[in-house]
Amino acid sequence: TQLLEQSPQFLSIQEGENLTVYCNSSSVFSSLQWYRQEPGEGPVLLVTVVTGGEVKKLKRLTFQFGDARKDSSLHITAAQPGDTGLYLCAGGGGNNRKLIWGLGTSLAVNP
Amino acid sequence: DTAVSQTPKYLVTQMGNDKSIKCEQNLGHDTMYWYKQDSKKFLKIMFSYNNKELIINETVPNRFSPKSPDKAHLNLHINSLELGDSAVYFCASSQDRPGGRMTGNTIYFGEGSWLTVV
Known part of the structure; x- marks a missing residue:
């Protein structure tokens, strides 16, 4: 069974701090996506990474796909209250055709 | 224009009732989904349709029945509602089918339907 584990589960920090969120699996994925879900809304895609070792930047957010395509990280620099939300990773290309969700x-970023 | 719209947004109903949630997407996508998000925020796929054909049917009680009259619509009907059905139900769509050749197939979600069974 393919699983994606995310850590930490909860994170509460002050505005301006840096943080890293991890998404790990023992399975290889052909792609890894990160979504952000704000309260009362559906998840929205932030980025898709497809190549092992790939790094993508989205303003203050840096995403990395592990060399073996089994894990990914999301680093946020100088977090702002607007970054508050649920961050979900999802692995694609699984053998059962489904997207596997963390x-x-x-x-929570406190002002 | 809302890309994926679902109604109602909030639904409070009694145990044993039957209810439906409607979903429409105007993105021209071929694939639509129903997801359930529980109180712990875990997002679990329930069903997926591609061009009106059911392609993913997870272990969901048969009280849940999806219906896709055309590829732009995917409705969810729930019979004999139970307390444990309380959750947020998200409709979603994507251009490609799950596991298709398109790498990194983006899923577009609706705003969710908050179902509370009392």
């Missing part, structure tokens, strides 16, 4: 990291 359990999410709930981030």
